[in-house]
Amino acid sequence: MARLPEPHFAPDCTISVDGREIPARSGESVTSALLAAGRPLLSRSAKYHRPRGPFCLQSSCGSCLVRVDGAPNVRACETACRPGLRVETQNAFGGAAHDLLGAIDLFSPHGIDHHHMATWSQVVNRVAVQASRQLSGLGHLPDQVPAARPPAEELRIDALVVGSGPAGLGAAEALVQGGLRVLLCEQDRALGGRLRCRMHLPGDPPLAWPGEVARAVERAGGRVEARAPVLGLWRDGTELLAAVDRRGAGRMLVVRAPRAVLASGTWAQPPLFPGNDLPGVHGARGLLVALAEDGVVPGERAAVLGQGPEAEAVAERLVAAGMQAERVEGEVARGRGGRRLAALDLADGRRLRCDTLAVATPRMPAAELARAAGAHLELDPATGAFRVKPGPAGLVAPGVWAAGEVCGPCTAAAAVEAGLRAGEAASRG
Numbered sequence: 001m002a003r004l005p006e007p008h009f010a011p012d013c014t015i016s017v018d019g020r021e022i023p024a025r026s027g028e029s030v031t032s033a034l035l036a037a038g039r040p041l042l043s044r045s046a047k048y049h050r051p052r053g054p055f056c057l058q059s060s061c062g063s064c065l066v067r068v069d070g071a072p073n074v075r076a077c078e079t080a081c082r083p084g085l086r087v088e089t090q091n092a093f094g095g096a097a098h099d100l101l102g103a104i105d106l107f108s109p110h111g112i113d114h115h116h117m118a119t120w121s122q123v124v125n126r127v128a129v130q131a132s133r134q135l136s137g138l139g140h141l142p143d144q145v146p147a148a149r150p151p152a153e154e155l156r157i158d159a160l161v162v163g164s165g166p167a168g169l170g171a172a173e174a175l176v177q178g179g180l181r182v183l184l185c186e187q188d189r190a191l192g193g194r195l196r197c198r199m200h201l202p203g204d205p206p207l208a209w210p211g212e213v214a215r216a217v218e219r220a221g222g223r224v225e226a227r228a229p230v231l232g233l234w235r236d237g238t239e240l241l242a243a244v245d246r247r248g249a250g251r252m253l254v255v256r257a258p259r260a261v262l263a264s265g266t267w268a269q270p271p272l273f274p275g276n277d278l279p280g281v282h283g284a285r286g287l288l289v290a291l292a293e294d295g296v297v298p299g300e301r302a303a304v305l306g307q308g309p310e311a312e313a314v315a316e317r318l319v320a321a322g323m324q325a326e327r328v329e330g331e332v333a334r335g336r337g338g339r340r341l342a343a344l345d346l347a348d349g350r351r352l353r354c355d356t357l358a359v360a361t362p363r364m365p366a367a368e369l370a371r372a373a374g375a376h377l378e379l380d381p382a383t384g385a386f387r388v389k390p391g392p393a394g395l396v397a398p399g400v401w402a403a404g405e406v407c408g409p410c411t412a413a414a415a416v417e418a419g420l421r422a423g424e425a426a427s428r429g
């Protein structure tokens with residue numbers, strides 16, 4: 001079973017991947033279609049041509065770059081399926097599944113020192129450099145010159161909220177109640193952040209809440225933008241200036257606002273062991289969103305890496321979807337497999353057979369914008385990650401508040417609370 005059996009998860013079109021037809025649902029991501037088809041192998045690594053697959057499934061890692069309709073280096077997890085979409089895997093000779101250049105890895109078990117390759121002769125070195133230039137790099141030039149983007153739209157608004165997870169929604173709700181017009185920006189295709197995983201943890205807000213907040217924002221004269229990452233945040237006099245990439249519309253948005261709440265959440269982090277980059281290793285939240293929204297059952301046997309209620313909920317969701325799922329107890333020494341994960345070797349000598357690894361270990365706070373705005377970061381000894389160190393009610397800089405997991409691990413309920421507090425403070429500020 002590659003998809004949940006509910007009729008609304010049934011494919012309604014096909015896309016072409018390296019010339020082969022793959023069933024898909026219109027609007028779902030290319031990665032969802034490929035995982036449901038049992039094809040997590042998407043590309044090859046730049047140097048040794050090792051198999052690579054999508055990791056985060058949430059637009060943050062860049063491991064899913066493919067050629068789409070003749071345009072190179074497009075994120076498969078951001079690309080919506082539609083009838084006839086043409087996807088080609090990159091960095092491979094003969095397709096990622098049977099890449100002949102994979103022989104480079106076989107014949108160089110101890111790696112290639114390309115800095116000293118063939119340096120004994122200038123002529124031979126020149127040839128070697130030419131050859132390696134042909135073999136390396138990401139993708140090939142596009143079939144057509146991309147159309148010029150229209151000029152950026154400008155928007156003046158009362159408050160900018162970055163991120164529509166529990167904290168961002170809480171902040172937007174409080175700002176609207178404070179009578180302000182809000183621009184709510186979400187990088188992903190839908191609002192909700194981790195709520196979209198449907199982990200149903202105690203205190204999680206209801207599933208309808210993101211939609212209710214979006215409608216309240218719009219009724220109050222604000223805007224909600226999905227597929228719209230905020231790329232930069234600057235101070236311009238007394239105002240904040242933000243650059244928003246409206247990927248859905250293909251147009252930039254330049255925003256001026258006197259205040260902002262940064263609820264940018266976290267990035268999925270790959271686990272640290274050899275073989276962590278095999279196809280079949282995925283961030284757990286991205287995997288659960290694909291399961292909940294596209295009915296994707298990514299394999300037959302899953303291992304779940306991580307501790308605590310979230311890792312338990314991930315295992316439960318995968319079991320409920322028909323997979324065998326086992327929590328990884330102990331340290332992983334190595335991932336094994338060829339074109340996809342086949343097993344994990346544990347440090348105590350055991351071997352755990354699995355075709356999917358759901359990584360539910362602590363994630364990295366997405367602190368870049370807060371840092372650019374002047375926030376202080378601190379090392380979280382429990383997770384080994386840097387988090388935003390907020391002041392009262394989440395204040396991190398004049399006119400800028402931070403809330404939710406960007407300030408360190410917290411439950412969704414705690415993130416809502418922090419967002420509400422930050423939003424209330426920002427509407428008074």
Ligand code: FES
Nearest residue numbers: 057061062064077
């Ligand atoms: S960016 Fe697409 S899988 Fe990570």
